[in-house]
Amino acid sequence: MTRRRNLLISATALVGLSLTAPTPAWSADAPIPVVATFSILGDMVERIGGDKIAVTTLVGADGDAHVYHPTPADARAVSQADILVFNGLAFEGWLDRLVEASGFDGVRVVATDGIQPIRLDDDDAHHDDHAEKDDHDHAAKDDHDKEEHADEHDHGAFDPHAWQNPANAVIYVDNIAAGLAKADPANASTYYGNRATYVAEIEALDADIRKTVEGLPEDRRTIVTAHDAFGYFAETYGLRFVAPSGISTESEPSAADVATLIRQIREEGITAVFVESITDSRLLEQIADETGASIGGTLYSDALSGPDEPASTYLDMMRHNVETLAEALSP
Numbered sequence: 001m002t003r004r005r006n007l008l009i010s011a012t013a014l015v016g017l018s019l020t021a022p023t024p025a026w027s028a029d030a031p032i033p034v035v036a037t038f039s040i041l042g043d044m045v046e047r048i049g050g051d052k053i054a055v056t057t058l059v060g061a062d063g064d065a066h067v068y069h070p071t072p073a074d075a076r077a078v079s080q081a082d083i084l085v086f087n088g089l090a091f092e093g094w095l096d097r098l099v100e101a102s103g104f105d106g107v108r109v110v111a112t113d114g115i116q117p118i119r120l121d122d123d124d125a126h127h128d129d130h131a132e133k134d135d136h137d138h139a140a141k142d143d144h145d146k147e148e149h150a151d152e153h154d155h156g157a158f159d160p161h162a163w164q165n166p167a168n169a170v171i172y173v174d175n176i177a178a179g180l181a182k183a184d185p186a187n188a189s190t191y192y193g194n195r196a197t198y199v200a201e202i203e204a205l206d207a208d209i210r211k212t213v214e215g216l217p218e219d220r221r222t223i224v225t226a227h228d229a230f231g232y233f234a235e236t237y238g239l240r241f242v243a244p245s246g247i248s249t250e251s252e253p254s255a256a257d258v259a260t261l262i263r264q265i266r267e268e269g270i271t272a273v274f275v276e277s278i279t280d281s282r283l284l285e286q287i288a289d290e291t292g293a294s295i296g297g298t299l300y301s302d303a304l305s306g307p308d309e310p311a312s313t314y315l316d317m318m319r320h321n322v323e324t325l326a327e328a329l330s331p
């Protein structure tokens with residue numbers, strides 16, 4: 001009895017990744033199944049789709065989409081979805097294989113379609129190479145897994161963190177609304193109506209961030225954080241972000257990168273560094289210790305927080321980040 005159940009379970013696990021989409025008999029009122037690759041997109045999709053859709057988010061709250069490993073349940077969700085929403089710009093290095101395994105043939109929405117991407121310069125590229133060239137002297141035990149897979153997903157030539165500029169978020173939302181309207185024309189007016197409301201809120205957010213940043217003294221606009229996730233935010237609001245890790249969390253910063261950063265913090269008299277919700281905070285704590293800087297708080301870069309924390313929606317995440325920066329950096 002137990003044995004038979006075990007056999008059934010392992011058979012299910014085996015076919016999990018090769019499930020093809022059943023043809024569902026959706027009634028006209030059934031919510032449209034949508035998959036969003038990570039929490040920030042999941043929130044945007046919910047805002048546009050409302051109760052007309054049912055969203056499955058693959059990389060959830062506090063998850064790191066750079067180093068994600070899809071599960072059989074993810075393949076099932078994608079195979080049953082009518083719409084797949086993803087960031088693009090090589091952010092989800094694991095997605096192509098997942099989509100192929102799932103047999104998905106619905107509407108694909110590339111959220112970054114039409115944005116002006118930030119091209120990564122040679123410095124950024126070198127930055128990421130360090131971990132591989134380095135002796136593995138500081139590669140921690142629990143990073144073994146990360147290192148093994150570092151070669152599998154190569155990040156692209158562009159910075160994928162485009163949502164950190166609210167003007168890009170509006171483009172994300174436009175792409176999502178157009179994708180939902182294409183898959184479900186009967187509810188197009190609902191999607192475009194939700195879009196209009198949401199875009200007004202994003203524009204108000206942008207104005208608020210601008211006002212807060214304007215209040216920061218010119219000599220307090222360098223921000224130290226864990227990985228280079230805030231390039232678009234920096235470009236939009238005239239801030240400078242520096243980080244020990246590059247554009248992805250896949251590779252460990254080298255000892256030389258960390259030493260350079262520590263020197264820079266001392267020379268420029270930077271007083272606060274910020275940890276990120278998706279990455280281990282120990283390196284930043286060590287940098288704070290060595291430089292006498294304080295930990296200015298937690299920034300949310302690539303993922304929303306859980307529902308009871310301060311960054312559970314895109315709008316709340318952006319507000320939380322700028323308020324945290326202003327509190328720690330104001331004189």
Ligand SMILES: [Zn+2]
Pocket residue numbers: 066161227228229247248249301302
């Ligand atoms: Zn990132």
